[in-house]
Amino acid sequence: MENGLSPASLAMLSDSLKKLERDLSDLLTTTESDAQPTPLKENASRLSRMDEMHNQSILRANRIVTKNRLIEVQKAMIRLEEQNYGSCLNCFEDIALPRLKAYPEASLCIDCKSKTETI
Numbered sequence: 102m103e104n105g106l107s108p109a110s111l112a113m114l115s116d117s118l119k120k121l122e123r124d125l126s127d128l129l130t131t132t133e134s135d136a137q138p139t140p141l142k143e144n145a146s147r148l149s150r151m152d153e154m155h156n157q158s159i160l161r162a163n164r165i166v167t168k169n170r171l172i173e174v175q176k177a178m179i180r181l182e183e184q185n186y187g188s189c190l191n192c193f194e195d196i197a198l199p200r201l202k203a204y205p206e207a208s209l210c211i212d213c214k215s216k217t218e219t220i
């Protein structure tokens with residue numbers, strides 16, 4: 102299905118997706134070692150240990166978000182190749198350009214997205 106996106110918009114969004122993919126992959130690489138469980142330091146206070154565990158749990162949660170976003174970015178790149186990028190996967194309406202600029206990996210239009218976000 103043809104989306105109403107101009108070739109210029111498509112080229113720009115394609116660049117955004119490539120950049121996102123690179124940035125997200127880099128982020129996962131650089132945070133990989135920090136996400137590993139650290140051995141208990143002998144003289145670490147209980148409080149600093151708890152701090153460390155807390156920081157790690159945040160880091161791990163962020164990595165999951167990053168990984169999921171990377172998957173969405175890669176799926177969007179496939180849709181771009183298959184020339185069905187920019188259409189909502191649920192209602193098949195065009196996704197608004199401002200939304201794609203903000204979230205180039207978006208697979209749902211704003212209406213369908215807000216319906217899926219029930220929590």
Ligand SMILES: [Zn+2]
Nearest residue numbers: 189192210213
């Ligand atoms: Zn939709």
